[in-house]
Amino acid sequence: MQDYNFNEYFDRFPLAMAYVPWQHLTQIYEDLDKAYCTGTIFPELTKPFTGRRCVK
Amino acid sequence: MSGRMNSEQENMLRNIGIVDFVTVEMTEYLDTHPFDREAMEYFNHYMRMKNQMMRDYAAKYGPLSLSVADTCSKEWKWALQPMPWEGGC
Numbered sequence: 001m002q003d004y005n006f007n008e009y010f011d012r013f014p015l016a017m018a019y020v021p022w023q024h025l026t027q028i029y030e031d032l033d034k035a036y037c038t039g040t041i042f043p044e045l046t047k048p049f050t051g052r053r054c055v056k
Numbered sequence: 057m058s059g060r061m062n063s064e065q066e067n068m069l070r071n072i073g074i075v076d077f078v079t080v081e082m083t084e085y086l087d088t089h090p091f092d093r094e095a096m097e098y099f100n101h102y103m104r105m106k107n108q109m110m111r112d113y114a115a116k117y118g119p120l121s122l123s124v125a126d127t128c129s130k131e132w133k134w135a136l137q138p139m140p141w142e143g144g145c
Binding site for chain 2: 023025035036040041042
C-alpha cells in the first residue's frame with residue numbers, strides 16, 4: 001500500500017533519518033479471536049516472522 | 057490457572073481477554089491519531105462491551121478488578137475469592 005509518493009517527498013526529508021509511513025485506519029480484523037492469536041487487530045501490521053529473508 | 061474453573065467461566069475469561077486486547081490495540085492507535093473519530097467510536101463500542109462483560113463475570117464468579125468489586129453485597133468477594141495461586145484468576 002503506497003502511502004506517499006516517495007519521490008515527491010524526498011527533498012523535504014533530511015538525509016540519514018529513518019521514516020515510518022503513517023498508519024491509516026483502513027482495515028480491522030472481523031474475527032477478533034484470530035486477531036487475538038495474531039497479536040494485532042490491524043491486518044496491515046500482521047508481519048509474522050517466517051524464518052527467512054523478508055520476501056513478499 | 058484453569059485448575060477449578062468450569063468451561064463457561066474459562067470461556068467468559070477468554071472473551072474478556074480478547075475484548076480487552078482490542079481496546080488496548082485501539083488505545084495505541086488513538087495515541088497517535090487522537091482525532092480519528094471512527095477509531096474512537098470503535099474504541100467506545102468495545103470499552104462498553106468489556107465493562108459489561110467484566111460486570112457479568114464479577115456477578116457470577118467474583119471481581120476481576122477493583123473497578124467491578126461490588127461493595128453492596130454482604131461480603132468482600134475481592135479478598136474471599138480464590139487467589140491466582142489457589143486456582144483463581
